[in-house]
Amino acid sequence: xxxxxxxxTYNEKGNIDRIVPTLEEEIFPQxxxxxxxxxxxxxxxxxxxxxxxxxxxEKWKNIDLISGEKQGLGAAYMRAMAYAIDRMGAEVxxxxxxxxxxxxxxxxxxxxxxxxxxDFVIGTRYSEGGSIPENWGLIRKIYSIFGNxxxxxxxxxxxxxxxxxxxRAIKKEVFLNESKKIKEVRNYTxxxxxxxxxxxxxxxxxxxxINFTDRTMGRSKLAAKSYIIGVLKYCxxxxxxxxxxxxxxxxxxxxxxxxxxQFVIYNLFIKxxxxxxxxxxxVAAQPAIFSNFNLNNLxxxxxxxxxxxxxxxxxxxxFFFTSNIGVLFIQSGIIYILEYLFGRKYANFYFIFxxxxxxxxxxxxxxFVIWRKKTS
Ligand code: GDD
Ligand code: MN
Numbered sequence: 080x081x082x083x084x085x086x087x088t089y090n091e092k093g094n095i096d097r098i099v100p101t102l103e104e105e106i107f108p109q110x111x112x113x114x115x116x117x118x119x120x121x122x123x124x125x126x127x128x129x130x131x132x133x134x135x136x137e138k139w140k141n142i143d144l145i146s147g148e149k150q151g152l153g154a155a156y157m158r159a160m161a162y163a164i165d166r167m168g169a170e171v172x173x174x175x176x177x178x179x180x181x182x183x184x185x186x187x188x189x190x191x192x193x194x195x196x197x198d199f200v201i202g203t204r205y206s207e208g209g210s211i212p213e214n215w216g217l218i219r220k221i222y223s224i225f226g227n228x229x230x231x232x233x234x235x236x237x238x239x240x241x242x243x244x245x246x247r248a249i250k251k252e253v254f255l256n257e258s259k260k261i262k263e264v265r266n267y268t269x270x271x272x273x274x275x276x277x278x279x280x281x282x283x284x285x286x287x288x289i290n291f292t293d294r295t296m297g298r299s300k301l302a303a304k305s306y307i308i309g310v311l312k313y314c315x316x317x318x319x320x321x322x323x324x325x326x327x328x329x330x331x332x333x334x335x336x337x338x339x340x341q342f343v344i345y346n347l348f349i350k351x352x353x354x355x356x357x358x359x360x361x362v363a364a365q366p367a368i369f370s371n372f373n374l375n376n377l378x379x380x381x382x383x384x385x386x387x388x389x390x391x392x393x394x395x396x397x398f399f400f401t402s403n404i405g406v407l408f409i410q411s412g413i414i415y416i417l418e419y420l421f422g423r424k425y426a427n428f429y430f431i432f433x434x435x436x437x438x439x440x441x442x443x444x445x446x447f448v449i450w451r452k453k454t455s
Pocket of ligand 2: 176294
């Protein structure tokens with residue numbers, strides 16, 4: 080495959096002069112099964128990085144250079160990846176810092192994962208065999224380690240150990256699929272956004288442990304405070320969207336409809352009949368169950384929708400049966416006990432409380448029994 084190592088630079092004259100020869104002389108000769116090239120994405124560095132690159136291009140013919148307006152690291156990568164695909168025929172693209180914090184000797188490990196079928200390989204500092212610099216201060220270490228743990232918790236994706244890192248190998252298909260969805264290009268937050276979109280869309284992620292070392296030349300361009308804010312903002316919003324527009328959000332809408340149906344009938348029951356409240360809530364539940372099943376089937380879990388009349392009947396019967404277990408033993412059960420203890424006066428409060436308990440039971444049932452994902 081054609082592999083392009085993208086190196087973004089802003090004032091990295093000294094570093095680019097070290098990393099390019101290392102790649103060309105030490106790393107590329109080791110790689111036999113891929114065609115290797117380098118693309119430097121410089122943003123008109125005032126220190127003359129571009130001129131340095133042009134000198135290197137005279138010596139090695141597999142180097143390209145693009146220059147652009149400085150609009151942030153994400154923007155530089157987006158531009159460079161599009162160029163690598165369109166103009167260099169890249170099938171795999173690396174993200175690699177110019178400052179040698181990302182050990183070029185790991186490139187073969189990343190390619191190995193690609194060869195094994197991964198779409199998106201990330202260098203990770205926080206899993207077995209990876210590390211952050213010894214000489215970082217305690218505060219910086221804490222930020223770095225807990226930051227990544229916090230991200231994993233907010234996003235509820237635990238199998239990925241390093242969301243923020245910038246040493247990666249990415250297949251062309253991933254970029255083509257995700258580039259339009261990545262909004263956070265101004266800063267370093269795009270790293271999380273890019274990876275998160277790829278994960279959401281089911282691309283195969285693999286990890287390579289890396290030992291991140293501090294740069295010895297030049298200075299970091301990361302603005303810590305705005306970076307932390309940007310990361311947290313992205314994570315919370317992305318997670319909220321996933322919940323609200325995913326199955327859980329729809330489940331709440333459907334459940335809300337069912338709740339209204341049952342609540343209205345239950346209240347008619349209280350008004351016009353003097354049978355036990357628990358019985359009234361059970362009767363009122365039946366039309367609500369019918370409505371819930373059909374809405375969920377057509378909307379919430381439509382990918383796993385029952386196909387054909389027989390499958391529909393089977394599912395609705397199972398649905399009525401499992402729902403009624405909850406409705407009888409949890410909802411009516413709680414209402415029965417409460418009426419027995421406190422009388423009919425707080426009938427609506429009993430109903431709301433009992434329904435809240437039922438909610439938890441129902442979602443579990445829907446997801447894991449009726450519309451469970453087929454594992455194949
Ligand atoms: N073209 C371009 N434009 N390059 C940039 C820009 C920009 O606006 N900003 C930074 N770079 C380049 C730098 O010249 C360097 O080669 C690379 O991007 C990384 O920048 P550093 O300033 O060295 O970043 P860092 O070491 O603080 O951050 C590292 O860790 C972050 C957090 O884990 C990087 O690996 C980031 O990618 C990573 O997100
Ligand atoms: Mn750096």
